[in-house]
Amino acid sequence: MLTPVLIAQILLTLFVFFMLLNSAAIMVYVERKVAAFIQQRLGPYLVGPKGMLQPLADVVKLMFKEELRPKAADAFLFALAPIISATCAFAAFAVVPFGAETTFFGLLNEPIKLQVADVNVAVLIIFAIASMGVYGIVLAGWSSNSKYSLLGGLRSSAQMISYELSYGMALASVLLLGNSLSLTDIVNHQAGAWLHVIPKWFVFLQPVGFLIFMTAGIAETNRAPFDFPEAEQELVAGYHTEYSSMSFAMFFLAEYINMVTVSAVATDLFLGGWHGPLLPESLGWIWFLLKVAALLFFYVWMRWTLPRYRYDQLMAFGWKLLLPLSVVNLLVTAAGVLYFGA
Amino acid sequence: MGLFYLFAAVAVLASLLVIAQRNPIYSVLLLIASFGALSGLYVMLEAPFVAVIQIIVYAGAIMVLFLFVVMLLNAPHEDTDYDERVHPLMRPGPMRFGGVLAIALALELVWALTKRAESGRFAGGAVSSVAAIGRLLFTQYAFAFEVTSVLIIAAMVGAVVLARREDWR
Numbered sequence: 001m002l003t004p005v006l007i008a009q010i011l012l013t014l015f016v017f018f019m020l021l022n023s024a025a026i027m028v029y030v031e032r033k034v035a036a037f038i039q040q041r042l043g044p045y046l047v048g049p050k051g052m053l054q055p056l057a058d059v060v061k062l063m064f065k066e067e068l069r070p071k072a073a074d075a076f077l078f079a080l081a082p083i084i085s086a087t088c089a090f091a092a093f094a095v096v097p098f099g100a101e102t103t104f105f106g107l108l109n110e111p112i113k114l115q116v117a118d119v120n121v122a123v124l125i126i127f128a129i130a131s132m133g134v135y136g137i138v139l140a141g142w143s144s145n146s147k148y149s150l151l152g153g154l155r156s157s158a159q160m161i162s163y164e165l166s167y168g169m170a171l172a173s174v175l176l177l178g179n180s181l182s183l184t185d186i187v188n189h190q191a192g193a194w195l196h197v198i199p200k201w202f203v204f205l206q207p208v209g210f211l212i213f214m215t216a217g218i219a220e221t222n223r224a225p226f227d228f229p230e231a232e233q234e235l236v237a238g239y240h241t242e243y244s245s246m247s248f249a250m251f252f253l254a255e256y257i258n259m260v261t262v263s264a265v266a267t268d269l270f271l272g273g274w275h276g277p278l279l280p281e282s283l284g285w286i287w288f289l290l291k292v293a294a295l296l297f298f299y300v301w302m303r304w305t306l307p308r309y310r311y312d313q314l315m316a317f318g319w320k321l322l323l324p325l326s327v328v329n330l331l332v333t334a335a336g337v338l339y340f341g342a
Numbered sequence: 343m344g345l346f347y348l349f350a351a352v353a354v355l356a357s358l359l360v361i362a363q364r365n366p367i368y369s370v371l372l373l374i375a376s377f378g379a380l381s382g383l384y385v386m387l388e389a390p391f392v393a394v395i396q397i398i399v400y401a402g403a404i405m406v407l408f409l410f411v412v413m414l415l416n417a418p419h420e421d422t423d424y425d426e427r428v429h430p431l432m433r434p435g436p437m438r439f440g441g442v443l444a445i446a447l448a449l450e451l452v453w454a455l456t457k458r459a460e461s462g463r464f465a466g467g468a469v470s471s472v473a474a475i476g477r478l479l480f481t482q483y484a485f486a487f488e489v490t491s492v493l494i495i496a497a498m499v500g501a502v503v504l505a506r507r508e509d510w511r
Binding site: 074077119120121124125127128131132134135138139141142150153154157158160161164181 | 367371374390391394395397398401402403406407409410413414472
């Protein structure tokens, strides 16, 4: 039963899992270094060359910390919440394609897709898993039995409901252009270039959609300037106030992996995925990594540049500006697709 | 077939536990589990689109709102002393009303299981395509679709009227 293709598929799955874990560690390092650069500091520099082993030191420290639980906490849900968060973060990446079909330089007889699972409703699955991820945060807030955690959890559920609508509308307008629910199809739709210069990326057809998607994506991943669930000045640490050791680390991990997933999905939907000039198709994953890295840098840059919104501003922005804008964008896109053909 | 029984068992058990539960938060979570199992059944019926929509709409949006409200009220122990002594399912009101509902459900199930489903069947594979679902929804089932939206609006207006405080008039 163990054909080479099957073995390759299993190895690929393990590889994606491993790299997602790694990406969180790398993002911790990048976040601290970029923050230091923006604030004219040095950042971590003691552990390893240029402080590169700092994430490893952090993880070791977290592992040896004591696991604390408030006396009045709901024990079962308190343990379950970080598991939900981390599971949803990992699961969402399963349907994200990150490269063209490959035979690994002739190692395999038939090419396999650089993707854990090719599902024909991939876009919707990412959306569904993203909307399930909120339960981790909400339950963490409730089960801790602490007012700061509860407020953080409530804020995050209100925020995620508000921004999910715009997020979905931005997704839908790309689905109309790509005429498919499969991410692979949508990426292949963006191959080639207009006039041999401008790549046929959907970001050029959907500039508003891209902005809405990235804004709602930042809100969905609870990053600054929308990091209300964990606003430290008001809520201590928000929903994870009472967590320590590895269960805290799981929330931390989930946040960074969600960032990577949103960036990867944005790359596939708007930035042409693995298509790009100069490199051959088989090395397209380099383009993919570069684009994801650029988006992630943008995330970090935003966090250390913009101050946090006020809570009522966040709600007003989401419902009164972003949602109407995304509906109009969807209508215009639909009319355009109807008029010009997909 | 084994998977079918697994999903079905989870769905039925979780739904039963939803009403046999004192803490509303756990009721909400069990309902989500039941929706998850239902969505598994849809996948087995080769309707992945319906399965994912089930998760997005019910588990992802509606139940988050439920959880939000339950958390905002944060009243896991609103029961009186009498309620504490008597299990929710053993009180006179639920006993009579629930009995009627149970009999109705049993009759419906018997009717549905004995009648062979020859009408209203989809052609094979049609449910898996989004375009096919959309076309059917806006042609053959357009009336039912529109009636549903009217029903939802009526329910919304009803909720607003019920929640409005008297002294605001």
